Amino acid sequence: MPKISKSSEKSSQSTSRTVLSRLPLVGGIAAGSVLLLAAPAFAHVSVQPGEAPKGGWATVNFKVPNERDDASTVKVEVTLPTDHPLASVMPQPVPGWKVSITKAKLPKPIEMEGEKITEAPSKITWTAEDKGVEPGQFQQFPLSVGQLPEDADQLVFKALQTYSNKDVVRWIEPTKEGAPEPENPAPVLKLTAAEGDHHGASGAGADDKGDAKTTAAAETSTGDTTARVLGAVGIVVGIIGIGFGVFAGRRRSA
Template identity: 65%
Template sequence: MKASRLAAVGTVAATAVLALSAPAFAHVSVQPEGVAAKGSYAVVNFKVPNERDNASTTQVEVNLPADHPLASVMPQKLDGWTVKVTKSKLDKPVSAHGEKISEAVTKVTWTADGKGIEPGFFQKFPLSIGALPEDTDSLVFKAVQTYSDKDVVRWIEPQKEGAEEPEHPAPTLALSAATEGGHHGSAAAEDASHSEEAAEHTDEAASAADGSDTTARVLGVVGIVVGLAGVAYGVLAGRRRTNA
């Protein structure tokens, strides 16, 4: 009886732990490929896991932040999914490359052509976005996940400072400090290219020097061997003459 009770208690405890930990890995999240620096352009991935056992994710909708509209939003073609980009008029025009933009992408929707994200799997949905704002440390996106059984989960709750994580947190992209060289980062890239080129030349010169030094050593050894062979031959020849 005691063993069965302990087993039952253990099962309940394990179920409770799984239930509490499930939301932690089921969140829709966003991460940059590399660095998302203020004032720059970046490629970000929206990671969508499927935490259901009996339904697939068939549609993912990402709403871009209205308080920081992005002038450029481009999705990457994704096999098995149809993407729709929705543009809307901005309440307040933004400036980009010296031009006023009154319309921007406000929503991107991916719809599965087939099974979508099956149970136990996840999918990344990439977007190229920019220029990233310079007056905030993060961007909050709102995501809507639709399942094959028509159930809808809205990941739209912002994380409040000092508060516990909400049940359905909105994907949040942290922005790093602006880098030198502007949004293109061409100066840094050029410096890196020059450094690599200089390193290659240095390696080539060192390799050539090593090769020349090795050749000289080999020739020197060969010369010594030939010289010794000549001396030995002369000694032998002298002995033969003496004996004769």
């Protein structure tokens, strides 16, 4: 059997130590990279809560997160569905933002509570009066909408998000059942089976329903925030792993 020289043995041990010392570095980079790639999945314009009963009225929030590190969101435009028009759209005031509603004539008049409606809101625009939605933040834009259609399973709201650097993100891509979510999905409100007598919803009953939906939206928002926090913690852990790997490598080399 050929003899292995001491120099060769030392070289082999040194190589093994170097490889082992770099494992935390590789692991840290991998963990950080996975989390960095996964984080943007949470950052898209959405409507919350994601569903409402058919034929009724609902209070919904358009949640707009900022996806940029160097620009603020200064304008949000939401196009309302024309195939199932909403005769009533009432925005809740949002501090620091002005709102405008564009109306359009309907190709075919609709009836609501015994009245013929010939035009309906077609677009709603929020424009920042100050800094807008800054990096690392999100803003919710509440709307009271109705009467929701009884002959549809969902409403699609196409949205445009404009940044202070003039970039415009078009959230207009349809989400197809069974297919992966597109890069820029349009916000969707799913319509569920009607709950009781929704036609005369007003006063305290309507307020109770609105409060319940607002609470649900807040809970959903909290869930998204928790996901972001967990992602940030994972990134920090990855960075610590990188630092540990570099320190361990230098210590062993010394």
